Amino acid sequence: MVDLSKFIREIPDYPKPGILFRDITPMLADPEALAAAAKAMAEPYVGEKIDIVAAAEARGFIFAAPLAIQLGAGFVPIRKPGKLPFDLHSFAYELEYGTDELQIHVDGVKPGQRVLLIDDLLATGGTMEACCRLLERCDAEIVGCSFLIHLAQLGGEDRLNPYKCHSVLTYDQDDLENELSPSGRS
Template sequence: MTKPNARVLKDVIRTIPDYPKPGIMFRDITTLLGDAWAFRRAVDELVQPYAGAKVDKVAGIEARGFILGGAVAHQLSAGFVPIRKKGKLPHETVRVSYLLEYGEDEMEMHADALVKGERVILVDDLIATGGTALGAVELLRRLGAEVVAACFVIDLPDLGGAEKLRAAGVDVRTLLAFEGH
């Protein structure tokens, strides 16, 4: 057995070849979430640059962003805002369409989830092409949020999503990078 201080987060993430389609290497963080040490370390590393900073809310993108974002919000003593797929929220919402690698989708958040000027960190498990994260940033900004940063456990730099976010004026923090798709 490996000593905990010698462990590496990347080794805890399961890779599933050809899912959801041939040629894709799916990076499954459920193994990270199920490992107490790895989950704690990932959350601590996502929180660290913002500890002591003024952060009003953490926004998490459905679904794994809810798990990570809730833990980050707790550590920062901030509120949590869910960003969901269209039709999943019960109150008045604002909606945005965004591009996926092979199509388009919509996501929304409650119209009263933020107060103009609140400082928000966006959290999700993975940044790939950036379409979902850019859509979430658009929603947050539409409600007047100052997007402090977008944080992800995994970056797939070959797909360019983190660079697109940076080009949109968003500070991006990622913990790990995997080559390919």
């Protein structure tokens, strides 16, 4: 068994003072660690008859495609405006300072399809909650949400109720004083 936590580099005061950045690039560069991460993220959903694995750009894509292959499912990207060329479903949502929007092709997820949502990190849960709302508009059945890293003290899992959440690595308040999403998104 690979200890994935050894492949997460901690960078203090990035992108601003007081933030501890959890850098996954050392894990991505190691084929054994990357394979172990994808396997661990997929494990609770093996045998769940997943039709589609969906992920919001960009780091979620890194894990979603290998998970889709492991689970015998398709992969559907959820993107920011201006990135998808076909007819779209859109969902606008509130951020701490402003709004954002996510989009999916109208034929990406069909009503009743069983969907697993993937992302590298669960922080405040805003982005993943928006993904859930977008897929609800598609009349998808959301089977769960799987993450490599969960920053538990930021409360993101609470925003995703009633959906099942799975995280491979969890960091809580005892691990550090102040954290934020590595990308500045939630």
